[in-house]
Amino acid sequence: MLSYVKNLVTSAAVIAATLAATQSAQAEDRVTLGWGRMFTNDALGDQKDRWRTGGYQVSRIRGYSWNGALPTTPGEILEFRASAQIIAPEDLVSPPPTDRRYAAQLSFGLHTQFDWHGNDVSIGSDLVLLGPQTGISNFQKWVHNMVGLEEPTVIDDQIGNGIYPTLDAEVGRKFALGDRAEIRPFVQAQAGVETFLRVGGDLVIGTLGRDDLMVRDSITGQRYRAVEGTRDQGVSIILGGDIARVFDSALLPSDGVATLTEDRSRLRAGMHWQGEKASVFxxxxxxxxxxxxxxxxxxxxxxxLNLKF
Structure with a gap:
């Protein structure tokens, strides 16, 4: 199964890179279609500052135009993605001896989204950096000193420097449930910094954002708007969940005290509000x-949060 996942995402990424490269001659015709971003933090959840404690993901979408539907040719839409993440033990000063190690993660990637026989497809690759080389742990230490908090000593035993080329592919399909609801089951595979196979689905109640270009946040699985379609005002409710079989993770080294749990699940709920000049998810x-x-x-x-002036 592990080799199958790696072969799947490797083939997908090679196709995406090849097709994107063939269109480089037309790069001057591309425009920025939109920006998307998602800030995640457990301070906005259970407020306990632990484990998947914080992250930020941003996407810049380049293409020729956006009419509310994905193109059928890979490489027409290009997503330049960057993200930063802090993963920490339960206590930043005196963690339990069996807790996971601190990890600082920074990544940069290129992805493309397209329509394949009615399916939404996203394929691409990221270069993931771990360790002190990211500068994230030093930044966190500086913030703690600035606000008078105790310096996080777990940084001294963080996961060391590493570079992990990571390949990712997702296939989903939308199904209408009447006029005001839509469900989208999906399958995702990734090989690299973490290698897994994931299945899940997302339910949107409401018509807001139905013709937007959406991107999935890697930590929570929440999908955020990267290109705006019809600017309707209103509210949509988003529910979703997925389960993954995890085969390998550089964030939980095999020689560490904390041992990888093979099955991993996520359950999520959210609300998207769109006003005349602002939107919030x-x-x-x-x-x-x-x-x-x-x-x-x-x-x-x-x-x-998006504001227009």
Whole structure:
């Protein structure tokens, strides 16, 4: 199964890179179609500052035009994605001896989204950096000193420097449930910094954002708007969940005290509000245990705010 996942995402990424490269001659015709971002933090969830404690993901979408539907050719839509994430033990000063190690993660990637026989497809690759080389742990230490908090000593035993090329592919399909609801089951595979196979689905109640280009946040699985379609005002409710079989993780090394939990699940709910000149998304996601010694799951909040002047 592990080799199948790696072959799947490798083939998908090669296709995406090849097709994107063939269109480089037309790069001057591309425009920025939109920006998307998602801020995640357990301060917006269970407020306990632990494990998947914080992250930020941003997407810049480049293409020729957006008419509310994905193109059928891979490479026409390009997503330049960057993200930063802090993963920490339960206590930043005196963690339990069986807790996971601190990890600082920074990534940069190129993805493409397209329509394949009525299915939404996203394929691409990211270069994921771990360790002190990211500068994230030093930044966190500086913030703690600035606000008078105790310096996080777990940084000294963080996961070391590493670079992990990571390949990712997702296939989903939308099904209308009447006029005001839509469900989208999906399958996702990833190989690299974490290698897994995931299945799940998302339910949107309301018509807001139906013709937007959406991108999935890697931590919570919440989908955020990257390109705006019809600017309708109103509210949509988003519910979703997924389960993954995790085969390998550089964030939980095999020689560490904390041992990887093979099955990982997420349950999420959120609300998207669109006004005349502003939009807000707020959601909460339950993340199940990621390592065997983890005593319980956690709640992580996600926030997306857009203002137009």
């Amino acid at each position: 707020y959601g909460v996601t339950y993340l199940s245990k990621e390592f065997d010694q983890q005593p319980e799951g956690q709640l992580v909040g996600g926030l997306n």
